[in-house]
Amino acid sequence: MEIQTILKRQREYFATGHTLPAEARIAALKKLKASLQSHEADLARALKTDLGKSATESYMCETGLTLSEATWMIRHVRRLMRERRVPTPLSQFAARSFRSPSPYGNVLIMSPWNYPVLLTLDPLIDAIAAGNTAIVKPSAYAPATAAVLQQILAECFPPEHVAVVTGGRAENQALLHQKFDMIFFTGSKAVGKEVLRCAAEHLTPAVLELGGKSPCIVEKSAKIGLAAKRIVFGKYLNCGQTCVAPDYILCDASIRDELIDAIRKEITAQFGADPMANENYGKIINEKHYHRLMGLIDPTKVVCGGTGDEAAQRIAPTVMKDVTREDAVMGEEIFGPILPVLTYTDLDAALADIEAQPHPLALYLFSEDKAIQRKVLDRCHFGGGCLNDTIIHLATSAMPFGGVGESGMGGYHGKAGFEAFSHLRSIVDKKTWLDMPVRYQPYDNQKDKMLRFFLQ
Template identity: 60%
Template structure:
């Protein structure tokens, strides 16, 4: 789609939005039900596309992508009538006689730019939230996941007329064209580098943005942790989608006294979950492309690799890899890994761990494994991070009951469930003043008696 076609599409969506056709709750519910039907219709095709792009099994495709989208749709369809209602709030005495209320209002034409690592989930979940809030939407999926992008295009074309929701495919050229246009809201998921570019482009029109970025999410293992269970859950979350998950544990930060035992348990769990030959495991994913494959390999220090490290360049696979004796100065700690490499670092006290984490960029997620409630409370209260878990990993994003998002270097804003509806809504504060009484206290000329009355109202 060229620049003129993109501009025309935005004009069509804005014209449709200003007709008020997206505002009725019943319309929003109807459109989300159509979207759900199309996802169910093309479910096998979605999973085949995810297999081609990322090597995902159909089980993982449903667990981490289509199943979560369907759950978000179910939640929104159920709650739209409640979320879209105006809310009456108390009116101060000084505004007697009036009614004060807050009403959610959609922004208008929304741009959603999604990444390649969870291409279906991270395109359709914000789409569901934006439609639920009453917006029109243009979705720009990643060019790095072309098979899934094509299925997304097919689904949205079937579920929506283009003036309501549409897909623009392509690469950097199309991204640039879109970002040069005036949208009413931009929702971006991806890297910090591109997030800065998106924010800079949005500043031209003062367009509000949500940025879902990433970062080096720590996984703290405290000395009282159940090491066997911790290892099991860490291995699941770290090597899910071949490590290409924005909230994966980026590194393990453990008490020095339990490091050797933890490493032993992690090795056991990698063998148990991925077999002794993970590169031949049909349910183990692959790296998205050659560029990222080479980038991840460059982060692996063979002298510090204590497990894994094998790779298959023909199929873009890297075995689950464990590194020990890692320091914060090593190459693997200088950027978000976003691959199946797990470095292990140690601390001598929990205070030391918290201080070190807070000295780094705010991570999108933080995890702590501990049997000590005070230790868990200390870390979750004193460290800055987007969200996380105590005694588990990644599962905090798999619910519509809590918002998901980062802050600082890991992003801004949140979505999922009510938080998603709020993200794509502006809340108008309105006072409906009655005409049958007009208190004179605020008008000039000011009187001494009026001053006394004013102090009665405003105190």
């Protein structure tokens, strides 16, 4: 009943038109940005509690990126709101044709626990910029961060504009059984399917940001030392609990040992001789995920790490070799600090194997060969990725971020985010000073000739 009351009030508020003017959208975004800045330390403490993140990582990967999205939207929202004129066919003379963005209305944003600030507020910024009201549902697995987010959003918005609903599965189900104008979900494929089923009941459009086993191909022309540095950064950031983390390495067999040796050295360089003693190395979100991850480690194939601390819910950066598709670690998205290394001798066969799997959210290729780069981009289907780096493609408002196939549908960030939360209306402004008679009955040969002239 509380959720229904919030939703009713948001519908009424949206109907007043208060969210529509550019000035109102910009003012709301500026208020949110200022509140984020004033609560930076609170968010850092909450992220340390929930995920063990350092203050630097919290700013780099959460608060800072969120502020960047807000800044981008504040600068560009007026331009994004403009009508876009398009050519009018001669058959519709005299008229003006244009596309006009319109907010969906009342949207639901459901966010995950792994980047609870970024993945809650980034889509909310896009939704506000597009002129919507929103109900935000943060993950129950990151309660400290959810509490700070609730405080921030309560300071910035009345509940009829933006409201926060906390809780677990019961609250999720209660929300999904309501009729929203649009749903934005970030999380697992299993829950994403349930969200889509519920959205289908009301024919509600949905954007799903899911995941998958994102491959990292290391071709023999790659700069091995630099590749290892960037792979270690992307893989073990947030203890591997990143939807676009390199899930596994697929490397040329001739460079496997050199690459593994370079990765081991980079783990030491970035996290110290004992990463478990590094206070800036995070933790696994909860006991359930800790035990799931430890169960994926085959001790006979570990070449680095492989140890865990159940009490602290920490797992050392782990590398495994001699891994095949049949190993348990390759049977699901890892979402943790375990890096399996697979090899190939034929790149074409390796790409065919990748394409035989569900399309991943990300793909990474390390290669100095431009022809190889082109081949991989042409042959493989994936949400987004990098050449000679990892994960940084999502850190820009200039490009959309999203999946394809089982890794998601739709995208957001910047212009794509504004459009994700908008309906682009196609409108013809037909002039009244001229009315061409060709379309009206009765039809005759002259009208038929004119139609054939116009429509071909």
